Amino acid sequence: MHALLQAADSIAAPNALSLSSFVEAQGFAPLVRAAALVVLGLPAAWGIARWLRGYVARVSNPQKGLITGKLVLWPLVLGIMVSVLGELGFSLTPLLGAAGILGIAVGFASQTSVSNIISGFFLLAEEPFQVGDIIDVEGTRGQVLTIDTLSVKIRTFDNQMVRIPNETLVKSRFTNVSRFPVRRVDIAVGVAYREDLDRVRAVLLELADANPRVLMEPEPLVIFQGYADSSINFTFAVWALREQWLQVKNAIAEDVKRRLDEEGIEIPFPHRSLYTGSMTDPFPVRIMQQQEESAADPPLPQDADETEEPEDD
Amino acid sequence: MTDSPWTDHDLPDEGDTHRYDLGPLTFWVRRVKNEVRITSHHADDGPPPEGEAPSAEADWSRWALRGTEDQRLRLTPVLPDRMLVVKVEQPFTLLSRAEARIYMRVGAWVRVEVVGPEGSDPLVELPTERLSDTWWGDFLGGEVAYWLTTKARRELTDDLFEPWLIMCTLQLSNRSADNLSVEKLGLRMEHLSVFEKDGRLWAEETRVNYRGEDEGSDIHMDDLPPREAEGAREIGPARSRTRSFRARTFSRLRAITSFGWGD
Numbered sequence: 001m002h003a004l005l006q007a008a009d010s011i012a013a014p015n016a017l018s019l020s021s022f023v024e025a026q027g028f029a030p031l032v033r034a035a036a037l038v039v040l041g042l043p044a045a046w047g048i049a050r051w052l053r054g055y056v057a058r059v060s061n062p063q064k065g066l067i068t069g070k071l072v073l074w075p076l077v078l079g080i081m082v083s084v085l086g087e088l089g090f091s092l093t094p095l096l097g098a099a100g101i102l103g104i105a106v107g108f109a110s111q112t113s114v115s116n117i118i119s120g121f122f123l124l125a126e127e128p129f130q131v132g133d134i135i136d137v138e139g140t141r142g143q144v145l146t147i148d149t150l151s152v153k154i155r156t157f158d159n160q161m162v163r164i165p166n167e168t169l170v171k172s173r174f175t176n177v178s179r180f181p182v183r184r185v186d187i188a189v190g191v192a193y194r195e196d197l198d199r200v201r202a203v204l205l206e207l208a209d210a211n212p213r214v215l216m217e218p219e220p221l222v223i224f225q226g227y228a229d230s231s232i233n234f235t236f237a238v239w240a241l242r243e244q245w246l247q248v249k250n251a252i253a254e255d256v257k258r259r260l261d262e263e264g265i266e267i268p269f270p271h272r273s274l275y276t277g278s279m280t281d282p283f284p285v286r287i288m289q290q291q292e293e294s295a296a297d298p299p300l301p302q303d304a305d306e307t308e309e310p311e312d313d
Numbered sequence: 314m315t316d317s318p319w320t321d322h323d324l325p326d327e328g329d330t331h332r333y334d335l336g337p338l339t340f341w342v343r344r345v346k347n348e349v350r351i352t353s354h355h356a357d358d359g360p361p362p363e364g365e366a367p368s369a370e371a372d373w374s375r376w377a378l379r380g381t382e383d384q385r386l387r388l389t390p391v392l393p394d395r396m397l398v399v400k401v402e403q404p405f406t407l408l409s410r411a412e413a414r415i416y417m418r419v420g421a422w423v424r425v426e427v428v429g430p431e432g433s434d435p436l437v438e439l440p441t442e443r444l445s446d447t448w449w450g451d452f453l454g455g456e457v458a459y460w461l462t463t464k465a466r467r468e469l470t471d472d473l474f475e476p477w478l479i480m481c482t483l484q485l486s487n488r489s490a491d492n493l494s495v496e497k498l499g500l501r502m503e504h505l506s507v508f509e510k511d512g513r514l515w516a517e518e519t520r521v522n523y524r525g526e527d528e529g530s531d532i533h534m535d536d537l538p539p540r541e542a543e544g545a546r547e548i549g550p551a552r553s554r555t556r557s558f559r560a561r562t563f564s565r566l567r568a569i570t571s572f573g574w575g576d
Binding site: 180181182209210211212213214215216217218239240241 | 357398400443444445446447448449452453455457460
């Protein structure tokens, strides 16, 4: 504590001098040099870092550009600030001592921020994703906008910005959806037990063959999944370029329904029967409001059609 | 006078529509003031509408020209803009130190340009054959390509030629000590030009020298038409002028299984 007070005194000493006495003692030159360092040095540092970031991004990738920019900018800024303080007559030795002691105090108070900063560097170095990739973090899916010092910002597909702390990404499991250039589309297809399975398989593969956006290799697959309660289930798996994944998914799903209907292949679905307490009694129907048109259309006999259960498909 | 479609055509008069049929591809060119409009139809989507006019729901692409005086419409055949993965319908084995010359047909892409005194303005490229996409290579280092199946014919007959089909000639040479199973070929179409002789389209001969599974293949393309079309004139430029390079060209069917089921 004594060292801290001593350092504070040393730092405060120049501030006790008036500007006029500082100028009398040192002349205008240090002030001009300090001002020049701030006015010219900081924009120059920012410009250099920005240029390097862009250059590395062009020759390598945006991720490495970000790292390079940060690694160049912060040392330059620190160097300029140290030089400015030196020009103004501040002694850096006690300042650094104070900074060390303060650093411990601040460090305890800012563990989360420091953890995020370090995690950010891990993310940049490990490159599990890059700016522009689409990631899924605990159910939030979007495109990576920036990888910043404390957080990663993603834009969701309904155009919201989500900020995810770097530490969260380092600790948790996430999915990079767009890492690889091709992706598989899986469509669950169920057909009735009476259907010819070879025919079903052939029809599905024809569908894949007919869609030019479905990749011929890796080849489309029809995978038997199991005998379910009301259907025999398959997974129809086709591959698409990642940019066309959504279009292919929609197109294939619609094509499957259309084509199976055309071929007369049944896609069964669970049926539910409603009873009113006894399987044998008819289901009672009560008409709540008499339509005007009903005068023209004679009512159906209550004891026949309205109580009949629909036939099974 | 030639019946070849690969030439310059008059622009339609104001309000008129011209129709062009090239194999499975039909396209229409309409002029409205100084604007050219193009729409197309592919036989895969059903038979094209009869007559000069396209269907009412046609989706037109539009270009406003600098002027219509002395402007002509040029149709140029070019090869696909991506690599072509060619699957041989009946694979064959090329024994060590053996050679084979095979022929395959590739549907031309129609490059539509407006040409005039000030030069040419490319408008659109329309594929006569609609090729499926495929992937060539592994998940990280591969590239998207078109897929084509071929009979890999060993001899030419007159009925193989159509005005919209480009005959590609491959001279395969197995320089390795192992037999080579020719099942799939990865061919870089962007390096090939198109030649015409007697209404038939040809691409340069591609010589592929296979040196082994680890060493890949040397690929070389001449600037001349193949010997079967000696004297043919170039009518469609190559998209890229690289004439010689080394690449992986052959792929066996077993490679496909690596993409199989399971995450």
